[in-house]
Amino acid sequence: MDQDSPQPEAPKPASSRRVPKLKPKEFLILLVVAIIVVAVASSFYLFDQYKKTKAELTKLKANPSEASQQEAKSLIEKVGKLVNLPEGEQPTVATITDIERLKDQAFFAKAKNGDRVLIYTQARKAYLYDPIADKLIDVAPVNIGTPSATPRR
Numbered sequence: 082m083d084q085d086s087p088q089p090e091a092p093k094p095a096s097s098r099r100v101p102k103l104k105p106k107e108f109l110i111l112l113v114v115a116i117i118v119v120a121v122a123s124s125f126y127l128f129d130q131y132k133k134t135k136a137e138l139t140k141l142k143a144n145p146s147e148a149s150q151q152e153a154k155s156l157i158e159k160v161g162k163l164v165n166l167p168e169g170e171q172p173t174v175a176t177i178t179d180i181e182r183l184k185d186q187a188f189f190a191k192a193k194n195g196d197r198v199l200i201y202t203q204a205r206k207a208y209l210y211d212p213i214a215d216k217l218i219d220v221a222p223v224n225i226g227t228p229s230a231t232p233r234r
Contacts, residue, residue: 156197160210163217167204174199188221 103111141148153174160166175198183189192209196218199208202225209219 156210156212157199159212159215160197160199160208160217163210163215164208164220166199166208167201167206170201170203172199172201172208188219191218 153172156174157166157172166172177183177189177192177194177196177198180189180192180194183192188207188209193211195211195213197210197212199210200223201207202223205223205225207221207223208217209221210216211218
């Protein structure tokens, strides 16, 4: 080979390659563009969530009983995973909102506001459920007496 002919340079190892440094003005422009992109993307996401929520709210306002039925069905499924519930009966579902009124009853001794109660009148059972902890707190028999005739005087 000829010594005067240029020889191809061997590639430099990755550690010796230098990343070009950005000038402060270029860095600022890049930062502003990145902030704008993030702001626009999050705005689109939040607007999409707003539209979904608004559509769901409109649906719930149109038929509120359907919403409560869906909520009760979901609650029954959750509690049904924890214990065998009576079949063939739709329970009465209630939410505890003022535990102070119920504290004197033994069934509600461990209850707190927000807990749910499922009452099966035909099976004569009540279930106390904590939706936050996803725990069944208590099960008790329900004593529903038949209305008795008041004695006449």
